[in-house]
Amino acid sequence: MLTTIVCFFAIWIAYVLFMATQILAALIITPLFGLVCDRISFFGLTFIKENGKWRKTKSKFSIICQSSRVVDTTRPIPENADVRSILIDLILVLVQIALTVIIFFVSRSIPVSGYIPGTVRWNRVAEDVFIVNILYSAGSLLAFLYIHIISRKSLLGYCTYLQKRMRSGQPLDDTMMLPLNQLPYKHYDSAAKLRYYRWYFMYLLWVGRYNDLREPAYDMTSSLKYKSYIMSDTGNYYDLIYFYSRIEPNRELAVHFMNRMRSVLADDPDANAKRVLAYYAYFVEGDREKARFFTDQAKSLVDVFSIPGMERELERRLVSELDEILKNEGC
DSSP states (O other), rough: HHHHHHHHHHHHHHHHHHHHHHHHHHHHGGGTOOOEEEEEEETTTEEEEETTTTEOOOOOOOOOEEEEEEEESSSSOTTTTHHHHHHHHHHHHHHHHHHHHHHHHTTTOOOOOBOOOSSSSHHHHHHHHHHHHHHHHHHHHHHHHHHHTGGGSSSHHHHHHHHHHHOOOOOOGGOOOGGGGGGSSOOOOOOHHHHHHHHHHHHHHHTTOOOGGGGHHHHHHHHHHTTTGGGHHHHHHHHHHHHHISOOOOHHHHHHHHHHHHHHHHHSSHHHHHHHHHHHHTTTTTOOOHHEEEEHHHHHHHHHHHHHHHOHHHHHHHHHHHHHHHHHHHH
């Protein structure tokens, strides 16, 4: 029983160390490839980078540790930004594997009261820690191989192609994006589906096919309504708040998703966050002064939006639309 308890705490300590090293590695490695970490979350303790400085935001405990990275818009955008991001992912996986081996050998030599290094009793603790960490590392390696090699001919690979195309400035009109059920990809997970919906939603907004927004919006609602928040879904949540505020007004759902994302939106320094807050303030809260405040913020941020290409131009269009509505009302 005692050995089981010690194993549990040893595994937890190793996991915390594992996650801390991953976050630290991401912070160190990412700038070397011309990208920048803009948000990190360590067991719910979240920090965002704004104007070159890190600041703490409202936090809620989570078992997930994560970081996000974007193109450094203070420098010329590298043509191979997607390749650089892949290299960062690979290096972080290799760091995981190396750390697993280091933790195993170090843990076998650390004395703990009642446990003598080198004995069968202590070796069992060290081996349990190693097994958990190696399984986690193996999962990360398999995820890397799937995302960057196997999925290249899958929906996820198609999403990567769309992202590269849009951020290089190629018009969305030329992509001829189709509803999910008309694509030639039949086997995909929720993450790939949500990622596709991000680009499809932007495409539909760009070409003005507002009625067609309902299908992806309803599907995203089903997927995200009760799902634990992860950073990669942020854009989908923003889309839903905008959709239920402006396109198909639904106060209940707009408030539901706003309550889940309020702290994230408040701490997001980008134009798209301010635009979502502006539309919500105007169409859901009926607060024209707040809507004007966030619209002015969004206007001032569009040209420094951290995501280049057509996404920036779409933001400019959406912000201008609400700006015109407010001007016509004398706001």
